Amino acid sequence: MTVTTTEPAPVAPIPASSSTRLVDRVFKMRELAIFVLLLAILALTQLGNSAFLSEQGIKDLLLNATILVLVATGQALVVITRNVDLSVGSTLGISAFAAGTYLQSGGHPVVAVVLAVLLGVGFGLLNGLLVSLGQVPALVVTLGTLYIIRGIDSIWVGSRQITAADLPDGFVDFGSAGISAVPWLALIALAVLVSTAYYLRHFGSGRELYALGSNPEAARLAGIPVRRRILLAYTFCGALAGLAGALYLARFGNVDSGTGSGYELTVVSAVVVGGVVFTGGSGTVYGAALGALLLTSVNSVLPALGVSSVWVLAINGILLILAIAVDRIVALRVASALKKRNARHG
Amino acid sequence: MTHRSAKDPAPVLALRGISKSFGAVRALRDVSLDLFPGEVHALAGENGAGKSTLIKTLAGVHRPDSGQVLLDGEPVTFHGPADARDAGIAVIYQEPTLFPDLSIAENIFMGRQPRRALGRIDHRATRTATAALMHRLGVELDPDRPARGLSIADQQIVEIAKALSFDARVLIMDEPTAALTGSEVARLFGVVRALREQGAAVLFISHRLEEIFRICERVTTLRDGALIAGEPLAGMTEEDLVRRMVGRDLDELYPKQHVEAGEVALSVRRLTREGVFTDVSFDVRCGEIVGMAGLVGAGRTEVARTVFGVDRWDAGEVEVAGRALVNGAPSAAMAAGLALVPEDRRAQGLVMGMSIERNIGLTGLRATRRAGLMDRGAERSRSLDWAVRLQVKYARIADAVSTLSGGNQQKVVLAKWLATGPAVLIVDEPTRGIDVGTKAEVHRLLSALAADGVAVLMISSDLPEILGMADRVLVMHEGRLTAEIPRSDATEETVMAAATGRAAA
Numbered sequence: 118m119t120v121t122t123t124e125p126a127p128v129a130p131i132p133a134s135s136s137t138r139l140v141d142r143v144f145k146m147r148e149l150a151i152f153v154l155l156l157a158i159l160a161l162t163q164l165g166n167s168a169f170l171s172e173q174g175i176k177d178l179l180l181n182a183t184i185l186v187l188v189a190t191g192q193a194l195v196v197i198t199r200n201v202d203l204s205v206g207s208t209l210g211i212s213a214f215a216a217g218t219y220l221q222s223g224g225h226p227v228v229a230v231v232l233a234v235l236l237g238v239g240f241g242l243l244n245g246l247l248v249s250l251g252q253v254p255a256l257v258v259t260l261g262t263l264y265i266i267r268g269i270d271s272i273w274v275g276s277r278q279i280t281a282a283d284l285p286d287g288f289v290d291f292g293s294a295g296i297s298a299v300p301w302l303a304l305i306a307l308a309v310l311v312s313t314a315y316y317l318r319h320f321g322s323g324r325e326l327y328a329l330g331s332n333p334e335a336a337r338l339a340g341i342p343v344r345r346r347i348l349l350a351y352t353f354c355g356a357l358a359g360l361a362g363a364l365y366l367a368r369f370g371n372v373d374s375g376t377g378s379g380y381e382l383t384v385v386s387a388v389v390v391g392g393v394v395f396t397g398g399s400g401t402v403y404g405a406a407l408g409a410l411l412l413t414s415v416n417s418v419l420p421a422l423g424v425s426s427v428w429v430l431a432i433n434g435i436l437l438i439l440a441i442a443v444d445r446i447v448a449l450r451v452a453s454a455l456k457k458r459n460a461r462h463g
Numbered sequence: 464m465t466h467r468s469a470k471d472p473a474p475v476l477a478l479r480g481i482s483k484s485f486g487a488v489r490a491l492r493d494v495s496l497d498l499f500p501g502e503v504h505a506l507a508g509e510n511g512a513g514k515s516t517l518i519k520t521l522a523g524v525h526r527p528d529s530g531q532v533l534l535d536g537e538p539v540t541f542h543g544p545a546d547a548r549d550a551g552i553a554v555i556y557q558e559p560t561l562f563p564d565l566s567i568a569e570n571i572f573m574g575r576q577p578r579r580a581l582g583r584i585d586h587r588a589t590r591t592a593t594a595a596l597m598h599r600l601g602v603e604l605d606p607d608r609p610a611r612g613l614s615i616a617d618q619q620i621v622e623i624a625k626a627l628s629f630d631a632r633v634l635i636m637d638e639p640t641a642a643l644t645g646s647e648v649a650r651l652f653g654v655v656r657a658l659r660e661q662g663a664a665v666l667f668i669s670h671r672l673e674e675i676f677r678i679c680e681r682v683t684t685l686r687d688g689a690l691i692a693g694e695p696l697a698g699m700t701e702e703d704l705v706r707r708m709v710g711r712d713l714d715e716l717y718p719k720q721h722v723e724a725g726e727v728a729l730s731v732r733r734l735t736r737e738g739v740f741t742d743v744s745f746d747v748r749c750g751e752i753v754g755m756a757g758l759v760g761a762g763r764t765e766v767a768r769t770v771f772g773v774d775r776w777d778a779g780e781v782e783v784a785g786r787a788l789v790n791g792a793p794s795a796a797m798a799a800g801l802a803l804v805p806e807d808r809r810a811q812g813l814v815m816g817m818s819i820e821r822n823i824g825l826t827g828l829r830a831t832r833r834a835g836l837m838d839r840g841a842e843r844s845r846s847l848d849w850a851v852r853l854q855v856k857y858a859r860i861a862d863a864v865s866t867l868s869g870g871n872q873q874k875v876v877l878a879k880w881l882a883t884g885p886a887v888l889i890v891d892e893p894t895r896g897i898d899v900g901t902k903a904e905v906h907r908l909l910s911a912l913a914a915d916g917v918a919v920l921m922i923s924s925d926l927p928e929i930l931g932m933a934d935r936v937l938v939m940h941e942g943r944l945t946a947e948i949p950r951s952d953a954t955e956e957t958v959m960a961a962a963t964g965r966a967a968a
Binding site: 338 | 522524543544545548554556560561562563565569573574578583584586738
């Protein structure tokens, strides 16, 4: 079927319109801005303390960021669908302890990691089912599962504790080793990050996550399997929280019933600071990872500069509010720019 | 126009005895409908007659309780919108359903993107295909531009491009012209006619009767969920159609009473808001209805918002009954006797989840307060009084506004503002998307208000409404007031000429 309008169709070359370039620039700028801020913080700290960016310093920085990057990547997927998963901290804690218990009883490290991931998948599925079938706000549902999972964890773990001494040496070594300054754990996180970003950009179901976060009703009408996609996002998020649990165990070798408690708030902050908009439909996992990197850097920078670490939380909060303010201002600017353009062409 | 149905009697899509209930509400009762290829079919009926339910049944959103959907004569069951789409049925809803964060290209091909190896999306092919579609439609829209901020007309073009992209055989358009200007409607009709030439079946819903007669060949009329008639339009008059829709003869649609204009109630002088509108001056007198016409985006709504104080002005002044208004202060405007019934009743006029009583009560929170606390009894009696005066149809006054039909929602917004006893009433698109019966009631109400000495400024894109109701017509074009036409000289031609900037006003 070909259609020609009754009005003569002007031969219109596709203009690389000013609005598109403006919008593109703004969104790229958003991630670029965090990157620049991150570099500036690191450079300033290096000036103040020349030992900061030593090989060991860089390694510590990357190790600290790894786990947050992983969980933030999963969380970003959920936030893009206009939902949130507050139970990631609890999932991380219980997965870490499960993997630890299994290793304690002489299990194989690879199986332990798989076990942690599967446990995360299970809790992710639970969250996804509750949110997509229950039609209840994700904030409330996952607040509930946060406490449920933490409760199960506390009952099961009790006052027990797993320490590095209980774990196979290879596993603990793996947690801190790497190629010169780049730890293995960071490489794992990087691989997960890059493949998730590729998936979101180049696969239909990835784009559909953005679509349903951008306009859920339109997504339903476009025939997108909304429930399945939400389930997918939560399952993926849970899996990464589980994986992060296993890596946490390898990195710190120390797990008890409080592990990962309160972590969800850091994760959500990282995602939002990284430019994944809380109302869904926009942002990238790279942004979320940069946000995670920025927050952990602040964590490491302050002690290196001799500032008390009690400042960390306050600074995280300031970054969060700053990020939201910047988003808001940029959104207003873009809207008025687009409006003016429409008026001109009108 | 040819009646293809005569020589090609096989309907591409048909409904047979469809019924659908939502709880106790019977939305559709035993409705049948035939859509023929190469024909534009009108679906007529008042708000709440079941048109939306019927469309959603065709679109696979609702499944009928009983009855059959026939595709090429074969019974089919749509399990969801994707099934209907795969059957070649495209629906363009009243409010376009786009993804604001995604590009135009992604909006068009969401769920059906061209693929490369391993199921990856071919972004370049998506973009090229979108550019080709835009070219076919004769529209200049950048495929990479996000849908956010597109005008309603452009959003509909994107929806039509979406329908074209999967070679839709059936195109369903739910009030596509409600928010369009004359030239945009002409562009849309050009596209619809071209689709019809290609053999597509089109189902067209509009509250503007003249549009139905302009583009449709056949009409199906619904009333209270039941099928009234399915017949060719040839030989029918607008009166015939209205009688089928409302089930009775309609009093005059534009019952304008002649009122001697009094003192100047609202005076706007050289009002400017940078980048939006420039140097706008006009008066509205007591007892006058002043129409404000213009294309969508000409700045009419923005002028109203600025006069009322929702937005700030950069230069100029506004006086109500000789007293200057403070810039950017809606509460001062209200105190001075100004009321604004906004364009978008769902987003700006009503709190959808709140009761009728509370919605009407919102403007009286000061008046019905006793010692700082709400006097619930006073609020209720004030709301009831106005709901009754405006003949709002509701079950209980404590019901949520969202349960009302569009026309009755609009009456609630009017009640909310009339309850403030305004001296100047600004109404922005007072009858958009409401049925003929309610429309006539709203017009009668505006006329009665003017007769009582209220100064009315009526913004409308419905040209017959402007011509039928206004004592004077102000016309805006690209942010400027381009003409002021007295009732005696106002015709479709003079107003459209000024609205499109062709007039030497």
